[in-house]
Amino acid sequence: MPDVTTNSAAETEDLGRSWGERLRTGDVVLLQGELGAGKTTFVRGAAQGAGSTAPVASPTFQLVRVYPGRVQLAHVDLYRVENSSELADIGLEDLATRGAVVVEWGERLDVDDAALIEFEHLGGDRRRIRTIRDLSH
Numbered sequence: 001m002p003d004v005t006t007n008s009a010a011e012t013e014d015l016g017r018s019w020g021e022r023l024r025t026g027d028v029v030l031l032q033g034e035l036g037a038g039k040t041t042f043v044r045g046a047a048q049g050a051g052s053t054a055p056v057a058s059p060t061f062q063l064v065r066v067y068p069g070r071v072q073l074a075h076v077d078l079y080r081v082e083n084s085s086e087l088a089d090i091g092l093e094d095l096a097t098r099g100a101v102v103v104e105w106g107e108r109l110d111v112d113d114a115a116l117i118e119f120e121h122l123g124g125d126r127r128r129i130r131t132i133r134d135l136s137h
């Protein structure tokens with residue numbers, strides 16, 4: 001996907017939706033970028049694109065939320081993960097056998113073949129969203 005600058009949360013959600021439409025079981029998408037950069041907003045669109053009608057919120061107290069759809073989407077947020085045993089508890093590999101996985105603060109993981117998207121806050125409502133590594137299909 002090309003690098004884009006979005007000018008509203010709705011535009012970032014639209015971009016997430018087009019990623020979600022492409023997702024397949026086994027895909028892992030890592031999202032990196034500072035607080036408020038738009039990662040959760042993107043996941044909201046991605047879940048819709050994957051066929052979910054459930055509302056997406058920040059998984060503040062849960063590390064993982066699962067949205068059933070055309071493809072199941074697991075939404076992981078590593079912001080509060082402090083150690084490798086917590087990471088192991090998430091069961092990322094298992095989630096990836098059941099559907100696609102999108103990970104906020106994904107730079108904390110080292111996953112072979114994962115897609116990688118970087119979000120940059122440009123001030124106001126502008127965000128630069130760069131595809132560092134696209135899906136492999």
Ligand SMILES: Nc1ncnc2c1ncn2[C@@H]1O[C@H](COP(=O)(O)OP(=O)(O)OP(=O)(O)O)[C@@H](O)[C@H]1O
Pocket residue numbers: 006007008009010011012033034035036037038039040041042058104119124125126127
């Ligand atoms: N172009 C834009 N793209 C995405 N969000 C935007 C944009 N412009 C404004 N916003 C607002 O910025 C905020 C982005 O919050 P969001 O929760 O998506 O960020 P986040 O990267 O998930 O942050 P955190 O690291 O805290 O999880 C929302 O309040 C959203 O409405």
Ligand SMILES: [Mg+2]
Pocket residue numbers: 039040041058077104
């Ligand atoms: Mg978030």
